[in-house]
Amino acid sequence: MVSDQVTSAVETEQETAKTLSRATLKRFAINVVSLFSVNVANMxxxxxxxxxxxxxxxxxRLGLLNFxxxxxxYFTLxxxxxFEMSAVRTIAANRTDKALVNRTFSEVIAGKTLLWILSTLVFAGITWFTPDFRSHIVLHTCTYITCIGVVLFPIWIYQAMEDLGRVAMFNLGVKILFTLSVFLLIxxxxxxxxxxxSISVAQVVVSVVALYVALRRFDLTFTWPSIAQLITRFREDSTLFFSSVMITLYAGSTVFLLGLLGNAYDVGxxxxxxxxxxxxxxxxSLGLNQAFFPIVASAFGSGREDGLRVVRTTFFPLVAFMTVVSLVLWVIAPVFITLFYGDKFHDAILVLRIVSLLPILIGVSNLLGLHTMLNLRMDKAFFRITAIGSVVGLxxxxxxxxxxxxxxxxxxxxAAEAYIALSMYVYLRSKGVQVVQLAYMREAISFSKNRLAILFKQR
Structure with missing residues (x-):
C-alpha cells in the first residue's frame, strides 16, 4: 500500500515535471521579469x-490626479x-494555427477600435455636460489620451506567445524618459x-512601438473582420467583459466613490x-499571473487533470510568497509613507497596513478564478461570483x-476580496474540483526545489 502511494507520488511529480519542463520554466522566468519591468515602468x-x-x-491635487x-x-475597461483574456486563452492553445492567430488578432484590434470610438463619444458627453467634470476637463483629457494606447498595446499577443522581453524593454526605456520629464514640467x-x-503620452508611444514589433516578429496580418465575426467575438467575450466590470465596480471604484462621497484629501x-x-x-497578480496563464491554459489544453495538477502544485508556494509580501508591506508602511510622501500623509500608514492583506486574498482568488475556473470554462459561475462580490463591495x-x-x-x-476568494473555493469544491489539497504540499516543496535547481543549473 505504501509502495503504491510512493509510486503514485513519483508518477504525479513526473507528470508535473513534463508540464513544467526546464524550457517552460526558463521562458516563464523571463516573462515574469519582463512583465515586472512593464509594471515597474507603469507604477x-x-x-x-x-x-x-x-x-x-x-x-x-494628488487626489485629483488619482480621481x-x-x-x-471605466473607459479603459x-x-x-x-478581449485580452479570451485572446490569450485561444492563441496560447493554438499558436501554430496561423489563420486562427491572425483572425483573433484582427478581431481584437477592430473590436477595441470600435469601442474606443464609442468611449470617446461617451467621455466627451459626460465630461462636458457634468459641471464637476467640466471644471477639470483639461486634466481628464490628458488622462484619457492613454486610451489610445489601450487600443494599440498588444501585450496580450506577447503574453499568448510567451515572448514578453522585447516589449518590456521598449516600455521601460520610454517610460523612464517621460517620467523624468515630470521633473522638468512640474x-x-x-x-x-x-x-x-506624461504617463498618457508614454503609453501611446510604447503601444505604437510594441504593435510594430509584434507585426514583424509574429508575422501578423490585419484584416478588418466581417460584421458577423465581430458580433460573434463580442458575444463570446461578453461574460468575461461583465466579469471585469464587476471586479472594477468593487476594486477600481474605491477611489471614484471616495471622490464622490468624500473629498480630494480622502482620495489623496x-x-x-x-x-x-x-x-x-x-x-x-499581473506579472506572475499573466506570464503563468498561458502555461496553465496550455496544460488544460492537454487535459483537465494536467491543468489541475499544475494549479495544485502552484497553490502552496504562491500563498507562502504572498504571505511574505503582505508581512513586508505591513512592516515597512511607516517608513515608506514618511519617506515618499512626508508628514502630511501620516494617515496613509493605516491604509497601507489594512490593504497589505490584499496580495494574499487576490493571489488566491486569481489562482482559483482566472487560472482554474476560466480554464475549466466556468465563465458564467465566475461572473456570478464577481457580480455578487461587486454588490457586497459597493x-x-x-x-x-x-x-x-x-x-x-x-x-x-x-472584505470584498475575502468574500470572492472564499466563494470561488466553495464553488469549486461543490463541483468536485479541490485545488487546495494538503497532499500536494510535500509535492510542491519537492518539485519547487527540483525545478529551481534545474532552472539555475549551469550547463
Whole structure:
C-alpha cells in the first residue's frame, strides 16, 4: 500500500515535471521579469517622482490626479471588453494555427477600435455636460489620451506567445524618459496635470512601438473582420467583459466613490496608502499571473487533470510568497509613507497596513478564478461570483466611506476580496474540483526545489 502511494507520488511529480519542463520554466522566468519591468515602468517609475511632486502639489491635487485616473479607468475597461483574456486563452492553445492567430488578432484590434470610438463619444458627453467634470476637463483629457494606447498595446499577443522581453524593454526605456520629464514640467501646483499627461503620452508611444514589433516578429496580418465575426467575438467575450466590470465596480471604484462621497484629501490619502500595495500586487497578480496563464491554459489544453495538477502544485508556494509580501508591506508602511510622501500623509500608514492583506486574498482568488475556473470554462459561475462580490463591495464602500472615510474604503476592499476568494473555493469544491489539497504540499516543496535547481543549473 505504501509502495503504491510512493509510486503514485513519483508518477504525479513526473507528470508535473513534463508540464513544467526546464524550457517552460526558463521562458516563464523571463516573462515574469519582463512583465515586472512593464509594471515597474507603469507604477514604480511615476512613484519615484512622488517625493518631488507631492511636496509641490499637496494631497488635494494628488487626489485629483488619482480621481481622474479612476474616472478614465471605466473607459479603459470598456475598450478592453474581455478581449485580452479570451485572446490569450485561444492563441496560447493554438499558436501554430496561423489563420486562427491572425483572425483573433484582427478581431481584437477592430473590436477595441470600435469601442474606443464609442468611449470617446461617451467621455466627451459626460465630461462636458457634468459641471464637476467640466471644471477639470483639461486634466481628464490628458488622462484619457492613454486610451489610445489601450487600443494599440498588444501585450496580450506577447503574453499568448510567451515572448514578453522585447516589449518590456521598449516600455521601460520610454517610460523612464517621460517620467523624468515630470521633473522638468512640474514647477508649481497648477502644473500637476503634466503628471498624467506624461504617463498618457508614454503609453501611446510604447503601444505604437510594441504593435510594430509584434507585426514583424509574429508575422501578423490585419484584416478588418466581417460584421458577423465581430458580433460573434463580442458575444463570446461578453461574460468575461461583465466579469471585469464587476471586479472594477468593487476594486477600481474605491477611489471614484471616495471622490464622490468624500473629498480630494480622502482620495489623496487612500491613493498614497494603497500605491505600494498596488505595485507589490502588480508583480504577483499581473506579472506572475499573466506570464503563468498561458502555461496553465496550455496544460488544460492537454487535459483537465494536467491543468489541475499544475494549479495544485502552484497553490502552496504562491500563498507562502504572498504571505511574505503582505508581512513586508505591513512592516515597512511607516517608513515608506514618511519617506515618499512626508508628514502630511501620516494617515496613509493605516491604509497601507489594512490593504497589505490584499496580495494574499487576490493571489488566491486569481489562482482559483482566472487560472482554474476560466480554464475549466466556468465563465458564467465566475461572473456570478464577481457580480455578487461587486454588490457586497459597493454596499460596504457606500456604508463605510460615509462613516470612516478612507479607512472605511480600505476595510471594504479587503472584505470584498475575502468574500470572492472564499466563494470561488466553495464553488469549486461543490463541483468536485479541490485545488487546495494538503497532499500536494510535500509535492510542491519537492518539485519547487527540483525545478529551481534545474532552472539555475549551469550547463
Amino acid at each position: 514604480l517609475l511615476p512613484l519615484l517622482t512622488v517625493p518631488y511632486v507631492v511636496r509641490i502639489i499637496g494631497p488635494e 481622474s485616473q479612476a474616472y478614465v479607468a 470598456l475598450i478592453n471588453y474581455g 514647477r508649481q501646483p497648477d502644473d500637476y496635470i503634466y503628471q498624467n499627461l 490619502i487612500f491613493s498614497a496608502g494603497s500605491r505600494l500595495e498596488g505595485i507589490a500586487r502588480s508583480f504577483v 454596499a460596504l464602500n457606500s456604508l463605510l466611506i460615509q462613516k470612516m472615510g478612507f479607512i472605511g474604503a480600505a476595510y471594504a476592499w479587503v
